[in-house]
Structures are given as structure tokens and as C-alpha cells.
Amino acid sequence: MSAARRAGSNNHFILRVTLFPMRFWSSKMNRNNIWIHITIAVVVVTIAAVLGQINRWEKSLRVGDVKVVDTMSRVSAKHDPAADVLIKFRPGVSLDRIRQIASRNNDRLDDEIEAVNGLVSLDDMDDADASVVAAQYSRMSDIVLYAEVNGQVSLDDPPDSYSKQDLLERGGVNAKPNDPDFDQQWGQDNTGQDGGKPGADIDSLEAWKTTQGSKDVVVAVLDSGVDYKHVDLRSNIWIRPDSVPAYYDDELGEFNDEVGYNGVEPLSDPMDDNGHGTHCAGIIGAEGDNDEGIAGINWNVQVMPLKFLGRGGFGTTADAIKAINYAIDRKKNGVNLRVINASWGSTQNSKALEDTIRAAGDAGILFVAAAGNNGTDNDKRPHFPSNYDLPNVLSVAATDRTDALTSFSNFGIKTVHIAAPGRDIESTWLGDAYRDASGTSMAAPHVAGVAALILSNEPNLTVAQLRERLLKSVDKLPNMAGKVSSGGRLNAAKALEN
Amino acid sequence: MKFTKDSAIERAKQDLAKRLGVDENEISQSRVVDREFSDMSLGAAPDGEMAAQMLVSGWQIVLSAGGKEYDYRADKHQLRLHNFNGSNYVIQY
Numbered sequence: 283m284s285a286a287r288r289a290g291s292n293n294h295f296i297l298r299v300t301l302f303p304m305r306f307w308s309s310k311m312n313r314n315n316i317w318i319h320i321t322i323a324v325v326v327v328t329i330a331a332v333l334g335q336i337n338r339w340e341k342s343l344r345v346g347d348v349k350v351v352d353t354m355s356r357v358s359a360k361h362d363p364a365a366d367v368l369i370k371f372r373p374g375v376s377l378d379r380i381r382q383i384a385s386r387n388n389d390r391l392d393d394e395i396e397a398v399n400g401l402v403s404l405d406d407m408d409d410a411d412a413s414v415v416a417a418q419y420s421r422m423s424d425i426v427l428y429a430e431v432n433g434q435v436s437l438d439d440p441p442d443s444y445s446k447q448d449l450l451e452r453g454g455v456n457a458k459p460n461d462p463d464f465d466q467q468w469g470q471d472n473t474g475q476d477g478g479k480p481g482a483d484i485d486s487l488e489a490w491k492t493t494q495g496s497k498d499v500v501v502a503v504l505d506s507g508v509d510y511k512h513v514d515l516r517s518n519i520w521i522r523p524d525s526v527p528a529y530y531d532d533e534l535g536e537f538n539d540e541v542g543y544n545g546v547e548p549l550s551d552p553m554d555d556n557g558h559g560t561h562c563a564g565i566i567g568a569e570g571d572n573d574e575g576i577a578g579i580n581w582n583v584q585v586m587p588l589k590f591l592g593r594g595g596f597g598t599t600a601d602a603i604k605a606i607n608y609a610i611d612r613k614k615n616g617v618n619l620r621v622i623n624a625s626w627g628s629t630q631n632s633k634a635l636e637d638t639i640r641a642a643g644d645a646g647i648l649f650v651a652a653a654g655n656n657g658t659d660n661d662k663r664p665h666f667p668s669n670y671d672l673p674n675v676l677s678v679a680a681t682d683r684t685d686a687l688t689s690f691s692n693f694g695i696k697t698v699h700i701a702a703p704g705r706d707i708e709s710t711w712l713g714d715a716y717r718d719a720s721g722t723s724m725a726a727p728h729v730a731g732v733a734a735l736i737l738s739n740e741p742n743l744t745v746a747q748l749r750e751r752l753l754k755s756v757d758k759l760p761n762m763a764g765k766v767s768s769g770g771r772l773n774a775a776k777a778l779e780n
Numbered sequence: 781m782k783f784t785k786d787s788a789i790e791r792a793k794q795d796l797a798k799r800l801g802v803d804e805n806e807i808s809q810s811r812v813v814d815r816e817f818s819d820m821s822l823g824a825a826p827d828g829e830m831a832a833q834m835l836v837s838g839w840q841i842v843l844s845a846g847g848k849e850y851d852y853r854a855d856k857h858q859l860r861l862h863n864f865n866g867s868n869y870v871i872q873y
Contacts, residue, residue, distance in 0.1 A: 431828060432828050505832065506832065556820075556832070558832040558834055561834075590830075591820075591830070591831075591832055593857075594858055594870075595819075595820025595821075595832040595834070595836075596820055596821050596825065596829050596830065596831040596832065597829070597830055598828055598830070599828050602830055625832060625833055625834070626819075626830045626831055626833055627830060627833060628821075628825050628828075628829060628830050628831060629825075630825075630827055630829075632828075652833040654818075654819075655818035655819055655833050655834075655835060656818050657818075690818060690835060719834050719835070720834070720835045721819070721832075721834035721835050722833045723832055723834040724834070726833075
């Protein structure tokens with residue numbers, strides 16, 4: 283960033299200049315004077331580094347004309363080769379001015395998060411430490427509300443492509459609606475199979491007497507993408523209607539969003555390369571009663587893939603924010619997107635992510651989040667985004683086939699709201715496969731799916747009404763008392779009762 | 781990249797040797813255990829990383845050097861270093 287970081291480039295210049303005579307000297311080096319040369323080199327490099335840092339501090343003092351406090355302590359030793367910073371500017375600071383400020387600091391406006399006024403992501407162009415960049419913007423308190431680091435995943439080696447066989451091996455190929463694997467879906471209909479407790483389920487069979495979902499309802503799966511060609515999903519994948527313009531972002535350009543959004547590779551479609559998003563999508567909306575695989579909670583629905591997790595199953599906060607921003611944009615363009623499923627998280631808080639999820643709520647979108655898998659109390663050790671205290675957020679814990687809270691599930695009487703099946707959950711996987719998986723990742727889409735089911739029956743419910751309905755209709759369980767605020771496990775049939 | 785237990789151990793040793801600036805011969809293998817991790821970051825997310833909350837099977841590889849232990853975590857698709865000087869690192873995926 284900035285002249286200060288350009289000073290870093292200057293350091294290279296200084297080094298080149300100072301190292302030139304060293305090369306000359308090196309030709310005359312011998313065993314007797316090598317330590318003298320090494321000492322000189324160390325001194326020269328140290329001076330260059332100090333000069334560069336002094337320049338940075340000088341620039342910090344100039345930028346924003348604000349007082350610098352404790353600059354030294356903000357200089358991190360950790361080097362982040364791909365710094366990316368989320369900054370919320372104060373109201374009234376125009377995008378043009380933000381561009382100017384960024385340019386002056388040798389930063390680039392990466393993206394404006396339109397859903398949150400004043401929020402942008404900036405790319406640093408000089409490989410400076412992201413914490414230093416964020417600190418520099420934080421000091422511009424006359425125009426900046428907050429600035430935070432967007433962590434990036436740095437790799438020693440670039441990832442290789444996975445073969446189709448890899449993906450299959452990773453996944454494992456393993457109404458009553460006529461879907462042949464429905465008897466494995468204990469979460470929807472627990473008959474006591476595999477040691478389960480009969481009735482410890484969300485009561486889907488009863489719910490389906492009222493509704494089996496509707497293609498009028500759109501649920502976004504904010505995840506690793508979705509295998510939208512999966513034989514059990516393809517009929518329930520959202521396709522951008524002709525009436526909705528293709529997504530174009532001023533900073534990021536045009537997206538290939540015919541079947542959703544890919545924030546990892548904007549020109550690519552949101553095909554899943556991990557499997558996790560496909561699994562979540564199947565729980566919400568695998569086609570039901572189609573003589574194939576499993577039945578989703580919604581036999582009919584539109585699943586919108588929003589890809590921000592990479593093939594490793596992890597991604598950055600900034601990419602999550604951009605994807606939510608996309609979802610809000612689509613909603614404002616007429617897409618009946620009512621629910622976002624977020625089966626991911628971390629213990630790191632982000633004000634920018636919180637603001638964006640709030641904006642989704644303002645746009646009428648329920649945000650269902652996994653409570654996390656550390657087996658810990660979220661009231662004491664927060665997990666995000668599930669812990670955001672927002673009126674559109676639902677945090678979901680995981681139960682097993684005996685209606686017990688799973689050993690891995692996070693809980694919290696104040697911060698986790700509802701429980702749902704989350705162990706040994708059968709669902710769709712990459713390459714027309716199916717597999718079972720465990721985690722609050724699997725519990726959250728049960729809640730998102732039932733939310734969509736309710737909306738298919740009562741499309742005009744507000745987010746607040748929808749959230750209240752889900753929480754008030756749980757099956758109260760003694761072992762959930764003190765663990766989740768509703769005191770119970772999701773029940774689809776009850777949730778459909780007015 | 782697709783890891784086996786052995787190749788993950790080998791790669792972890794290489795990484796630690798490079799990090800500590802020591803020869804690989806100075807690194808020993810304290811223990812390697814099969815383990816179920818809490819999420820797709822193998823319970824070792826660097827700052828700002830969000831991870832899918834699905835349990836995944838892998839290996840915990842504990843290496844020793846200079847009297848200290850280092851906690852590497854791997855599955856078939858990635859290798860991470862947990863809590864190295866207070867931070868987590870993705871070594872390879």
C-alpha cells in the first residue's frame with residue numbers, strides 16, 4: 283500500500299544499490315575477511331529496513347491527518363502475502379473518494395459491498411502485512427468506522443486438480459417417498475433404524491401431508507458450491523430467470539451466474555469441487571419421490587448455489603461477504619430468495635460480516651448458521667456467524683438418532699437457538715453419489731429446509747414470523763434444557779401449523 | 781495433491797525443518813494418531829478463515845525438535861500446522 287509500502291519497494295532499490303559494491307567486494311573475499319563482509323551486509327540491510335519502516339510511519343502520520351497512537355505496537359511481524367482488508371467508511375464518503383484514498387496508498391478497490399453502505403474490500407498492492415494496512419485505515423477515524431483484516435489462505439505449494447475418481451473416493455459411493463435411500467434418512471423419519479429412537483426426527487412424513495415444498499421459494503446454499511448436475515438435485519437448482527439481469531459488479535466485472543454465484547472463480551459457475559455444499563443442498567432440496575436416492579425436506583424448491591468455500595472446504599470472510607451481497611442483490615432484483623444456509627464458521631469475529639448479514643435481514647432473508655463442532659459453549663466461546671445477535675440469525679446445534687445433543691455440537695442457552703439432526707446424515711455428494719456425514723453443517727440445512735417448507739405454505743411470513751415459528755414449534759427435549767434457547771429439536775410438521 | 785499418512789508425515793517433516801532451519805534428521809516423530817477433526821480446517825483455521833462444519837477423518841502428526849513438540853494435522857487432501865507460535869498454517873492442499 284502507500285508510499286510507506288512503496289518505501290518497501292525502495293528498500294529493494296537500496297539493497298540493489300548497496301549490494302552492488304558487495305558483489306565487487308565478494309570477488310576479493312577470502313577466508314580472512316569474510317566476517318567483515320557479512321557484518322557490513324547485515325548493517326546495510328538493517329539500515330534499509332529501518333528506513334523503509336520510518337517512511338511508512340511518516341506516511342501513516344500524513345494519511346488522514348489523524349493522530350497516530352501506538353504505531354509501533356501495530357506493526358506485525360507476520361507477513362501476509364495477499365493482504366485484503368475490509369473497511370467500512372463513514373456515511374458521506376463517496377466511492378470516488380475511497381478510490382482516491384486507496385490509490386494514494388497504492389491499494390486497489392477490490393469490491394464495494396453494496397448491501398452495506400460504506401463497506402468495501404481493498405487489495406493491497408505492495409504485499410504489506412494486512413494488519414498494518416488495516417491499522418493504517420483504522421487511524422483515519424474521521425472517515426473510517428472500522429477496518430479489519432480478511433485472512434487469506436497461503437500455501438507453500440499450489441493445489442493440484444482432483445480427478446473425478448478422487449472426488450468419488452472422497453465422497454464414498456454408498457411419503458413415504460419412493461426414494462430408495464429414504465429409510466436411511468433417520469432425521470426425517472426415525473423408525474428406530476440402526477439403534478435409533480423411533481420418533482426422534484423432524485416429522486417430515488406428517489409435514490408432507492401439508493406441503494412438499496414449492497419452486498416459488500429460493501434457498502441459497504452459501505458453501506462450496508453445489509453439484510447442480512446431480513441427478514437428485516438438478517431439477518431443484520435455481521436458474522436465473524430472463525427477467526433478472528446477469529450479475530455485474532463494478533469492481534469485479536461480469537459473473538457467470540446462470541445457476542448461482544462463484545466467488546472463488548467469478549468467471550466460473552458454482553459447481554461444487556468439495557462435496558460439502560452438495561450435501562447441504564440435498565438435505566434442503568433433493569428431489570423427492572423420484573425413485574432416486576434420497577428425499578430432501580423440500581421435494582420442490584429452488585436451491586441457489588453461492589460458492590465461497592474452495593475445494594478444501596474453507597474460504598475467506600471477504601468472499602462470504604461478497605456472496606451475501608450477491609444474494610441481497612438478487613433479492614432486490616426480484617428473486618424470491620428467503621433463506622441463506624451457512625454451514626460454516628470460525629471463532630473469529632468480523633464486524634463487516636455481521637453488518638452484511640444484518641443487511642440480508644433487512645432485505646427479508648433468514649440466515650441459518652451452524653453452531654460449530656467443538657463441543658463447547660458458544661455463550662462463553664463465541665462462534666461466528668452463528669453468534670451474531672441479529673433478528674434474522676438462527677444458530678443450530680446437532681442431535682443424534684436418539685435425540686441427544688451430539689458430543690461434538692456446540693451449544694449455548696443464549697446464543698444457540700434450536701437443535702436439528704446432525705449425525706450420520708445421508709445426502710447427495712459429488713458425481714451423482716450419496717454419503718452420510720456429521721456436523722452442525724448437517725443440522726443447519728434441516729432448519730433452512732423447514733423454513734423453506736413453511737414459506738411454500740405461507741409465502742408472506744416475515745423473517746421475524748418465520749424465525750418465531752421455527753423456534754416455537756420445536757419438540758421440547760429435557761436434555762436440550764440449558765443447551766439451546768428454544769429447548770428443543772426442530773419439528774417440520776408442527777412448524778407448518780398456524 | 782493427495783496425501784497418505786506416510787506422505788503427510790514426510791511433508792510435515794520437510795516443513796518443520798524449513799521453518800526451524802534445521803536438518804530433517806533432527807526432527808523426530810513423537811506420535812501419529814488417527815483422529816476425527818471438528819471441521820474442514822482440521823481444527824486449525826488461520827485468522828479470517830471460515831470452514832465447513834463437518835467432521836472429517838485424518839491424522840494428527842506430532843513431531844519433535846529441540847525439545848519441543850509441533851502439531852501437524854492432515855487428511856487425504858491437506859496438511860496444516862496447528863498453533864505454531866500462536867498461529868495456524870495451511871501447508872498444502
